[in-house]
Amino acid sequence: MQTFARLGMTLAACALSGAAARAADIAPEVARSAQQLAATTCANCHGAGGRSTAPTFPNLAAQTAPYLQAQLHAFRDQTRADPDALAYMWGMASQLSDQTIEAISAYYAAQPAPKAKAGDAKLMAQGKLIFEEGVAAQGIPACATCHGPQARGNAIFPRLAGQHADYLVKQMLVIQSALRAAPVMHGVIKDLPQVQMRAVAIYLESLGS
Amino acid sequence: MNRMAPKCTSYKRLAAHAAVIAICLYVSAARAVPSFARQTGMACAACHTVFPELTPFGREFKLNGYVIDNLKQIKGVTMERRETMSLNSLPPLSVMLQVSYTHTAVALPDSAVSGALAKDGEVLFPQQASFFYAGKIADNLGAFMQLTYNGAADHFGFDNTDVRYARYLSLEGEGQDSGSAGAALSKHSLLYGFTLNNNPTVQDPWNTTPAWGFPYSGSSVAPSPNASAKIDSGGGGIGQNAAGLGAYIWLDHALYAELSAYSAAKTGGAHPLDSTQGAVMHGLAPYWRLGYESRWERHSLFVGTYGIVAGIHPGNGLALRGPVDRYTDTAGDVQYQFIGDQHLLTVLATYIHENQRLDSSFANGLASNATDTLNTSKATVEYSYQRMIGGALGAFSTTGSADALLYPSGGVSGHSDGSPASRGYIAEVNFLPWLNTKLQLQYVGYSKFNGAVSNYSGIERNASGNNTLYLLLWVNY
Numbered sequence: 001m002q003t004f005a006r007l008g009m010t011l012a013a014c015a016l017s018g019a020a021a022r023a024a025d026i027a028p029e030v031a032r033s034a035q036q037l038a039a040t041t042c043a044n045c046h047g048a049g050g051r052s053t054a055p056t057f058p059n060l061a062a063q064t065a066p067y068l069q070a071q072l073h074a075f076r077d078q079t080r081a082d083p084d085a086l087a088y089m090w091g092m093a094s095q096l097s098d099q100t101i102e103a104i105s106a107y108y109a110a111q112p113a114p115k116a117k118a119g120d121a122k123l124m125a126q127g128k129l130i131f132e133e134g135v136a137a138q139g140i141p142a143c144a145t146c147h148g149p150q151a152r153g154n155a156i157f158p159r160l161a162g163q164h165a166d167y168l169v170k171q172m173l174v175i176q177s178a179l180r181a182a183p184v185m186h187g188v189i190k191d192l193p194q195v196q197m198r199a200v201a202i203y204l205e206s207l208g209s
Numbered sequence: 210m211n212r213m214a215p216k217c218t219s220y221k222r223l224a225a226h227a228a229v230i231a232i233c234l235y236v237s238a239a240r241a242v243p244s245f246a247r248q249t250g251m252a253c254a255a256c257h258t259v260f261p262e263l264t265p266f267g268r269e270f271k272l273n274g275y276v277i278d279n280l281k282q283i284k285g286v287t288m289e290r291r292e293t294m295s296l297n298s299l300p301p302l303s304v305m306l307q308v309s310y311t312h313t314a315v316a317l318p319d320s321a322v323s324g325a326l327a328k329d330g331e332v333l334f335p336q337q338a339s340f341f342y343a344g345k346i347a348d349n350l351g352a353f354m355q356l357t358y359n360g361a362a363d364h365f366g367f368d369n370t371d372v373r374y375a376r377y378l379s380l381e382g383e384g385q386d387s388g389s390a391g392a393a394l395s396k397h398s399l400l401y402g403f404t405l406n407n408n409p410t411v412q413d414p415w416n417t418t419p420a421w422g423f424p425y426s427g428s429s430v431a432p433s434p435n436a437s438a439k440i441d442s443g444g445g446g447i448g449q450n451a452a453g454l455g456a457y458i459w460l461d462h463a464l465y466a467e468l469s470a471y472s473a474a475k476t477g478g479a480h481p482l483d484s485t486q487g488a489v490m491h492g493l494a495p496y497w498r499l500g501y502e503s504r505w506e507r508h509s510l511f512v513g514t515y516g517i518v519a520g521i522h523p524g525n526g527l528a529l530r531g532p533v534d535r536y537t538d539t540a541g542d543v544q545y546q547f548i549g550d551q552h553l554l555t556v557l558a559t560y561i562h563e564n565q566r567l568d569s570s571f572a573n574g575l576a577s578n579a580t581d582t583l584n585t586s587k588a589t590v591e592y593s594y595q596r597m598i599g600g601a602l603g604a605f606s607t608t609g610s611a612d613a614l615l616y617p618s619g620g621v622s623g624h625s626d627g628s629p630a631s632r633g634y635i636a637e638v639n640f641l642p643w644l645n646t647k648l649q650l651q652y653v654g655y656s657k658f659n660g661a662v663s664n665y666s667g668i669e670r671n672a673s674g675n676n677t678l679y680l681l682l683w684v685n686y
Contacts, residue, residue: 039377039398040273040377041277043398043462044266044269044270044273044277044462045266048396048398053504053505053506054265054504054506054507054548055506055507056507056548056550086252087251087252087254087255088251088252088255090250091249091250091251091279092249092250092251092279093279094250094279095279095280095281166507170550
């Protein structure tokens with residue numbers, strides 16, 4: 001498991017061309033400051049410990065640190081431009097330093113995962129099939145290939161397990177329409193119908209830690 | 210009775226004038242300011258469903274003291290690393306402009322020529338223009354301050370103001386290492402704060418209380434019901450005639466509790482305050498607020514109570530000493546919000562019961578009864594599609610004990626049979642081409658006005674004669 005995590009960190013370092021987020025490398029005062037920021041500011045939308053209530057705001061708890069870092073950089077650099085990113089995160093991330101981004105990502109990565117939420121059984125079954133096997137007829141590969149068999153993420157590939165279904169569908173829609181720049185994911189889901197997005201999202205929300 | 214007659218007539222005239230002045234000065238407290246957006250870097254939609262109504266994050270922003278900011282800071286620091294200054298690189302300034310058109314079903318009587326009618330259909334440019342300092346002052350200290358020009362009154366003055374200090378109290382659990390990035394936070398969060406403001410409920414983050422309640426804007430020239438609870442009287446009551454200091458807590462983003470105390474703080478007129486002033490608060494008036502908000506998925510539900518106990522000298526020729534009129538307002542409120550990506554729905558309701566112990570007014574022939582009651586009910590449903598097109602439907606009702614001296618007849622603002630009762634509805638359609646610009650069409654219909662359905666106040670004017678069509682352009686920058 002440690003090797004796996006280290007491999008993930010290395011991959012993230014390559015992808016980000018920057019330092020990997022390792023809690024042990026973060027100065028205690030920076031970590032404390034990031035934790036304070038999370039509790040007093042981020043928590044207003046993302047909830048205590050990154051477990052949010054409203055599906056407008058994603059769960060951040062147990063998310064992979066490299067993915068969180070990449071997103072915070074994208075918000076700060078204004079390269080992620082879907083409507084909610086503009087409305088909320090461009091401002092919130094605008095003054096974050098690299099150090100803070102690293103520390104806050106590590107903080108959320110270490111939080112207990114959000115609770116799973118079961119949805120419609122039929123939809124969950126459909127979603128599970130898509131997640132694990134893809135949709136061969138449409139040339140859509142299995143999501144598990146990148147996001148891991150339990151959807152817990154892998155370095156730069158985000159954790160999806162336990163994420164709000166509404167949020168996941170919205171992200172797939174903005175990636176599909178290229179409002180949110182994610183070239184690899186765009187290629188994967190460009191032909192995925194919304195009903196199948198909903199099914200896979202319902203399944204993912206039902207996955208626990 | 211004969212002995213009282215001249216005084217009564219004089220008071221009737223005074224009350225009528227006061228009512229007209231109150232109508233002219235009355236401006237719905239309805240503000241939303243882009244300086245907050247500039248400070249946070251977040252769009253209006255983060256804090257507002259449709260301005261000025263707040264979202265859960267908007268409430269958090271307010272309770273946090275208006276200080277969440279994402280601007281470059283100008284800082285001062287001591288050798289011990291203590292921050293001595295943290296200023297936004299841009300001052301949090303905003304401008305608001307309201308331009309309106311008002312049409313009443315029946316034209317109002319001319320104010321000077323007996324039997325003549327005033328011009329019907331009035332454009333106010335501006336109805337109101339405001340300047341704001343709204344945002345962070347220093348770490349943990351922020352303000353919402355408003356200076357307003359009122360077009361109908363041709364008056365420029367200090368408007369709603371709320372200065373607050375807020376910070377989180379650390380509630381770390383056992384065995385948690387707060388120095389580690391991986392440390393789990395406590396299960397509880399406690400925000401505490403202090404507010405210094407000039408209008409009870411202006412500090413409140415829910416849209417059920419009077420200062421920020423529906424309707425968010427209304428005509429400043431059309432007649433409106435005369436009787437209202439002291440806490441619900443806007444600029445004509447305690448609001449903006451008081452200064453209050455309060456402390457509050459916000460536990461787990463759910464439980465809110467506040468205790469404040471207000472003192473008279475009138476602007477204009479004689480100072481030190483004396484008998485030439487009207488409605489001067491006596492001593493300190495305690496204000497309370499308690500409520501619980503539950504949030505789940507896209508929904509939030511708040512249930513709360515608020516109120517004030519205020520002693521008031523009638524003034525207006527009576528010395529500010531001796532017995533006072535004591536008003537006890539006890540209110541309950543409920544707010545429900547659904548905030549979807551496309552559809553937004555809000556339900557607001559409040560009920561205010563006011564006990565009036567009129568020791569001074571009764572002794573001085575201003576009230577027929579030693580005690581009176583007044584009950585106010587308001588309920589509103591609002592809907593918006595994509596924060597662009599929407600509307601609202603609200604109902605209101607005021608009932609209470611009849612008091613011929615307190616609620617005299619005569620003129621458009623007079624009453625029938627000393628009754629304070631009014632009821633009606635407000636229907637609105639809104640269009641927001643941009644998030645900071647609102648076009649609003651509002652219709653206010655009365656089924657009872659100041660005590661009667663027809664021929665109220667004995668002036669052969671029906672309640673429905675005051676039905677008002679109101680068109681508003683509301684711009685914030």
